[in-house]
Amino acid sequence: MAYEEVTVKTTSGEKIFSQEEAVxxxxxxxxxxxxxxxVWVNKYALKDSFGNIFERTPDDMHHRLAKEISRIEKKYPNPLKExxxxxxxxxxRYIVPQGGPMTGIGNDYQVASLSNCFVVGNDGNSDSYxxxxxxxxEQVQLMKRRGGVGHDLSHIRPKGSPVKNSALTSTGIVPFMERYSNSTREVAQDGRxxxxxxSxxxxxxxxxxxxxxxLEQGKVTGANVSVKIQDEFMKAVGEEKNYVQSYPTNSKxxxxxxxxxxxxxxxxxxxxAWQSAEPGILFWDTITRESVPDCYADLGYRTVSTNPCGEIPLCPYDSCRLLAINLYSYVENPFTREAKFNFGLFKEHIHFAQRIMDDIIDLELEKIDAILEKIISDPExxxxxxxxxxxxxxIRxxxxxxxxxxxxxxxxxxxLAALGLEYGSDIAVDFSEEIHKNIALESYRSSVFLAKERGPFSIYDAKREADNPFITRLKEADxxxxxxMMxxxxxxxxLLTIAPTGTTSLMTQTTSGxxxxxxxxYKRRRKVNPNDKDVRVDFVDEVGDHWEEFTVFHHKFKTWMEIQGxxxxxxxxxEELDEMVKKSPYYKATSNDVDWLSKVRMQGRIQKWVDHSISVTINLPSTATEELVGELYFEAWKSGCKGVTVYRDGSRSGVLLSNNEDDNKKVDIFPTDRPDKLEADVVRFQNNKEKWIAFIGLMDNKPYEIFTGLSDDExxxxxxxxxTKGYIIKSKDSDGISRYDFQYVNKRGYKTTIEGLSFKFNPVFWNYAKLxxxxxxxxxPIHKVVELVTSLQLDNETINSWKAGVARALKKYIPNGTLAEDAKCAECGSEDVVYQEGCLTCLSCGNSKCG
Incomplete structure (x- = not known):
């Protein structure tokens, strides 16, 4: 398709590019x-608040970044040239600023921070309302400036504790989890x-x-959750002993x-974790013992929580900006027998990276000054x-x-693949550890050199750090x-982390992190109309929809293919694809192939050379047992990992298809002979100005039936x-006609029964409920039921609102990761859009839409 260029200029002479032209x-x-x-155009190209695009390609962005970083360099001795x-x-190719820095550096159209990560809190002391x-x-104010936020809840007194107000006792942690979660969902960041x-x-x-x-449907859907586990607890588990919980948690x-x-x-x-990949685990004693900033804990640098992905443990009000080095680019003659890693260039660029990161701190301070200036000038x-x-x-x-x-x-x-090393093998792990050891040594060496030229961070004290395990490791190595440094x-x-690179890896066209x-x-599917001319139908699903399958190659696998002819x-x-993969260095080296224990041990060995933490996921097959998950967690602790996340295949159904055709043909059918009693969730929704209520009967934690109606006493x-929970009881009246009652237990333990759900409600809604x-x-499948509900041809606005409310109620039960068919991401255009906790979420750029 040809696009007509519609480039225009602003009154200040800047060029504005159309979306089509930039794409x-x-x-x-x-x-x-x-x-x-x-992804680049929608997420990173320079724009103003009206959506006008001022950059045509990433090359424009890289010139913007270089110009601003060069401006900071000129403040110091021996500046790098633009x-x-x-x-x-x-x-x-080599150095890639991530997220906030890529978007915000040199961007005068938005008043936003460059930081990717923040932690806030009350320094562990205040649990007052x-x-x-x-x-x-604080978390809302940070999120509106594009930051990801973490904070710890350990300072909140446990449920039932006495308080000196009219409540008399504390409600505990969970209600505040919901509050913070809801606040997160309310804040939009460019549609995200x-x-x-x-924690x-x-x-x-x-x-x-x-x-x-x-685990409760619809609760805490706007937050990741992690448990901070101390060595004492792990030892108690290993020895099958009791463990003493206490509050305040750090009090003697x-x-x-x-x-x-x-x-x-x-x-x-x-x-x-086996069921839902949460909670994550943070091995807290390992984190604080290894943390260099915790050498300054009494000066305000006591680590209390992490950013949302767990790779940056932070003290309250500290922040961090992220940058990734593209390791693939240092492999010369990739995928050949002559392949080798250019350590000389790699070390040189590590020094560049650390210098650029220090410059970005100065750019961030300018951004914070602009934020403070805006706050002061606001007429509030x-x-x-x-x-x-x-x-x-x-934060400043x-x-x-x-x-x-x-x-x-x-x-x-x-x-590793370009060097002919099988990911997870002993030789590959040895090489990876050497890579990260070099990053640690050279980045710290660069930071020492910068201290010589620009001055050290103001509270540096060699004596405080003398016994820190990470610093001791550097000393032994160099x-x-x-x-x-002394x-x-x-x-x-x-200085260091390993973050998930997400959209960054889309633009480097490499594996992530x-x-x-x-x-x-792998294969992707695209829904097609079987009656259209020249359409190929490869798959018909359980509800009769037709799909075309097409093959997708990983970028560097295509590079290998070209080199192999x-x-x-x-x-x-x-069969040809399978044979091709077997011949490649990616064979038995995918996320599902790598031995799980070896991956955990690899993480532990690399963690020794990363002063913050590592974001990594252990991918398990659907058949993995809870015992295996426990074993992996224990191995992670023993191996020196600071945190660990496990994802079991099949707990979410994704958009990427395995090569096994049978994997995609399983359909769970409920028994049509309804049990007399079903657990039920209560979901409330707004229907225009009226308050409505839905009762959703559950079987195996999945929706089995639904009743809806007005929520009032008339x-x-x-x-x-x-x-929020109860039971739907099926019985028969004196005429032998089936009836459905809702039963719940109140706080005092008394049962209350509301009779005749089917007769309380308008017959129109009863008929749709039966459908x-x-x-x-x-x-x-639930997502298909939601499609059915939203496609109902109903007449008046009230019923249409009812339709939207029921669809929203049912969306909460769609398994995380289910492909949203015929959906495209509004931000990046990707078709990899899935349901995540009832919201449509793009796997490519993270854009999320709820409703």
Whole structure:
């Protein structure tokens, strides 16, 4: 399709490019990669608040970044030249600023931070209602500036504790989890909802409630949750001993203690992670013991939580900016017998990366000054602005004082494959450890050199760090580096991480972060009309929809194919594809192939050379047992990992298809002979100005039937808002006609029965309820039922609103990861759009839409 160029100029002379023009030019830049082009245009191209685009391709962006970083360089001795900076950024080949820095550097159209990660909190001291609300406001203020936020809940007193107000006792942690989660969902960042990490110490008496909170449908859907586990608890589990929880969790003289069965709680953590990939685990003693900033804990650098993906543990009001080094680009003669890694160029660029990261801190300080200036100039009452102004002042202080950086990597999987090393093998793990050891040594060496030229971070104290395990490791590896650090100090309090690179890897066209390739070859499906001319139908699903399947090659696998002489522009049979993969260095090296224990041990070995943490996922097959998950968690702790996440295949159904045809033909059918009693969820929704209520009967935790109606005491059902669960009882009246009653148990343990659900409600809605329930009982996938509901041809606005409310209620039960058919991401154009906790989420760029 040809696009007409409609470039215009603003009154200041700047060029404005149309969306089509920028996408077309960027497609050429990315050599035909439409997804990479659309992600860049929608997510990273310079824009104003009206959506006007001021950059045509990523090359314009790289010139923008180089110009601004060069401006900061000129403040210091021996500055890098603008072209030197541009050359290491160009084409995403070597150094790739991530997220906030890529979007915000040189962007005068938005008043936003460059930081990717923040942690807020009350320094672990205040659990007053005012203190809790202050954190709520702080996280919202940060999210509106594009930051991901984490904070810890261990300071909140456990449920039932006495309080000196009219409530008399504390409600505990869970209600505040819901509050923070809801606040996150309310904040939009260019169409994306905020990102939040909530953590709690296993020592906290409410930790079990925290662990269970996300299992309840519709609760805490706006946050990731992780448990901070101390060595003492792990030892109690290993020795099958009891464990004492206490509050305050860090007090030597706690006011509350509770002895629990450590093994029972551990099994619950493992079971929940097996079911839903949460909670994540943070091995907290390892984190704080290894943390260099915690050498300054008494000066405000005590680590309390992490960012949403867990790779940056932080103290309250500290922040971090991220940058990735593209490891694949240092492989010379990739995928050949002459392949080798260019360590000389690699080390040189690590010094570039650390210098650029330090420059970005100065750029961030400028951004924070602009934010503070805007807050001060806003025509709001000073009392309203106080929390926001104080928040950014604290963040500025920490950024300037500690000058924390976050150098990471991407393309580890492709680098190993290009060198002919099988990901997860002993030799590959040895090589990866050597890579990350070099990053640690050279980045710290660069920071020492910067301290010599620019001055150390202001509270640097060699004596404080003398016994830190990470610093000791550097000393043992390079005595001269340690001596120089003792003499000149260090520019940055902490330097390294390994983050998930997400959209960054789309633009580097490599594997993501430290991960292996997901699949070198896979299939995607596209729904087609079988009556259209020249349409090929490869698959018909259980509801009769027709699909065409097409093959997708991983970018660097295509590079391997070209080097081996394979044609790219032809169709291959499945047998040919299988044979091709077997011959490639990606064989038995995908995320599902890599031995799980070896991956955990690899993470532990690399973690020794990363002063922050590592974001990595252990992918397990659907057949993996809870016992295996527990074993992997234990191995992660013993191997020195700081955190671990497990994802079991099949707990979410994804958009990428395996090569096994049988994997995609399983359909769960409920028994049509309804049991007399079903567990039920209560879901409330707004129908225009009326309050409505839905009762959703569940079988195996999946919707089986639905009843809806007005929520009032005249024409419908008046139910206490505290009631969210109960039972739907099926019985027969005196005439032998089936009837359905709702039964619940109140706080005092008394049962209450509301009779005649089918007769309380308008007959129109009863008929639609029967239609929906029938499709549910016969095994139609939930997302298909939602499509059916939304396609109903109803007349008046009230019923249409009812239709939307029912669809929203049912969306909560769609399995996470289910492909949203015929949906495209509004932000990047990708078809990889899935349901995630009832919201449509793009796997490519993270854009999320709820409703």
């Amino acid at each position: 077309k030019a960027s497609q050429e830049y990315f050599k035909g990669d439409d997804l990479a082009a659309r 072209n030197e900076i541009y050359q290491v950024l160009k084409d995403f 005012g203190g809790i609300m202050k954190i709520d406001q 909802r905020g990102a939040l990490m909530l 709690v110490a296993i020592k906290h008496p409410d930790s079990e409630s925290f662990i269970d909170a996300k 003289n706690p006011t509350y203690k509770k002895e629990i069965d450590a093994t029972r709680l551990w099994k619950k953590i493992v079971k929940n 009452d000073e009392e309203i602005k106080f929390v926001e102004k104080s928040l950014w002042s604290k 202080h920490k950024a300037q004082e500690g000058r924390r950086t976050g150098i990471g990597i991407t393309a580890e999987g492709d680098m 005595e001269k580096l340690y001596e120089d 003499k000149y100090g260090r520019r940055n309090i902490a 430290i991960e292996p390739v997901f699949l070198p070859v 394979y044609e790219l522009n032809r169709e291959y049979t499945q 024409d419908g059902i008046l139910l206490p808002r505290s009631i 929906i329930s029938g499709t549910l009982r016969h095994g139609m």
